[in-house]
Amino acid sequence: MTDDTQARIAEIVQKSPVVLFMKGTPLFPQCGFSSRAVAILNHLGAEFESVDVLQDQGVRQGIKQFSDWPTIPQLYVNGEFIGGSDIMMEMYESGELADVLKGQAAA
Numbered sequence: 437m438t439d440d441t442q443a444r445i446a447e448i449v450q451k452s453p454v455v456l457f458m459k460g461t462p463l464f465p466q467c468g469f470s471s472r473a474v475a476i477l478n479h480l481g482a483e484f485e486s487v488d489v490l491q492d493q494g495v496r497q498g499i500k501q502f503s504d505w506p507t508i509p510q511l512y513v514n515g516e517f518i519g520g521s522d523i524m525m526e527m528y529e530s531g532e533l534a535d536v537l538k539g540q541a542a543a
Contacts, residue, residue, distance in 0.1 A: 441498040454484035469521040
């Protein structure tokens, strides 16, 4: 795990208001958790960037250290780590995720 990878991840997270690190792409998620994360964001009408961690082993390992979170997918809004698909689902059901994403749109 290099500082270069951490810097690259930090740049991705800062560059886009909403970023989902996932396995696969929004059109072709490669795991159920990534698929659920995309479905939640799509249902909320969120515009988001995605990063396919399967295309880059450095990012795949590095994102886990970057967030201190062991699983993928990982959602970032305005540079802040929100969580994985379980947390996204809880926040979606409570309405909290919609509020976080609305705040992002206003930013």
